[in-house]
Amino acid sequence: MPRLTDARKELRRTQIAEAAVRCFSRNGLERTSIADITAESGLSAGSIYAHYRNKADVVRAAAREVLAKRADVLSEYAAADDPPGPEELLSRLVAAIDPAEARVGVQTWGEATIDPAIRDIVVDMTDRMRTMLHDCVTAWLIKVECHEPAEAQERAAPMAHRLMALYQAELLYAALRTPTEETTS
Numbered sequence: 001m002p003r004l005t006d007a008r009k010e011l012r013r014t015q016i017a018e019a020a021v022r023c024f025s026r027n028g029l030e031r032t033s034i035a036d037i038t039a040e041s042g043l044s045a046g047s048i049y050a051h052y053r054n055k056a057d058v059v060r061a062a063a064r065e066v067l068a069k070r071a072d073v074l075s076e077y078a079a080a081d082d083p084p085g086p087e088e089l090l091s092r093l094v095a096a097i098d099p100a101e102a103r104v105g106v107q108t109w110g111e112a113t114i115d116p117a118i119r120d121i122v123v124d125m126t127d128r129m130r131t132m133l134h135d136c137v138t139a140w141l142i143k144v145e146c147h148e149p150a151e152a153q154e155r156a157a158p159m160a161h162r163l164m165a166l167y168q169a170e171l172l173y174a175a176l177r178t179p180t181e182e183t184t185s
Contacts, residue, residue: 009051012043012047012051013051013052013061014065015041015043016037016041016043016047016048016051016052016058016061017058017061017062017064017065018041018062018065019037019040019041019042020032020037020040020041020058020059020061020062021062021065021066021100021101021104022040022100023036023037023040024059024062024103024104024107025099025100025101025103025104028107029059029104029107029108029111030111032055033055034048034049034055034058037058056115056117056118059108059111059118059121060117060121062104063104063105063108063121063122063125064125066101066104066105067125067128067129070093070096070129070132071128071132073092073093073096074132074133074135074136075132077089077092077136077139078132078135078136078138078139079139080139081143082143082144083136083139083140083143083144084136084140085140085144086137086140086159086162086163089133089136089137089140089163090163090166090167090170093167093170094167094170097170097171097174099174099175099177102171102172102174102175103175105171105175106171106172106175106176107175108121108122109122126164129164129167130160130161130164131160133160133163133164133167134153134156134157134160136160137156137159137160137163138152138153138156141155141156
């Protein structure tokens with residue numbers, strides 16, 4: 001049997017993580033089994049376990065997959081010649097919310113209150129997202145508002161914190177919407 005290339009392994013891991021997000025969105029973290037993820041991904045259980053040790057690893061990968069999408073977008077915004085200001089940044093992030101991913105995020109936050117492994121994932125992901133928001137706001141303050149870099153770094157910190165809080169509130173709102181509300185909005 002041919003061995004998988006690194007690129008193929010990464011594609012397979014992404015396929016599994018995306019299938020997990022869909023399952024977690026439908027069934028919840030607790031009620032989703034590896035068998036559910038296997039069926040959703042179209043892969044064998046052996047293939048799942050070849051890439052992940054256990055369900056916690058799959059949860060971690062799913063959370064990182066969701067964050068990676070936001071990271072790509074935020075990196076583009078920060079690198080732009082004319083990065084968006086905080087209000088525009090929040091509007092763009094809210095417009096890009098996927099309700100299924102929001103449901104998984106909120107479920108993950110809930111599990112974080114009782115599962116230390118999930119808590120570590122949530123804290124890491126939240127800190128990384130806040131850092132990306134800070135970088136984007138800093139770029140806006142420097143490139144658009146013409147602040148000195150040190151001052152921009154300092155001013156961006158509370159703004160990024162508030163943006164993160166507002167974004168999380170929007171994620172919660174999106175997660176609580178029913179599938180009917182999603183299609184009529």
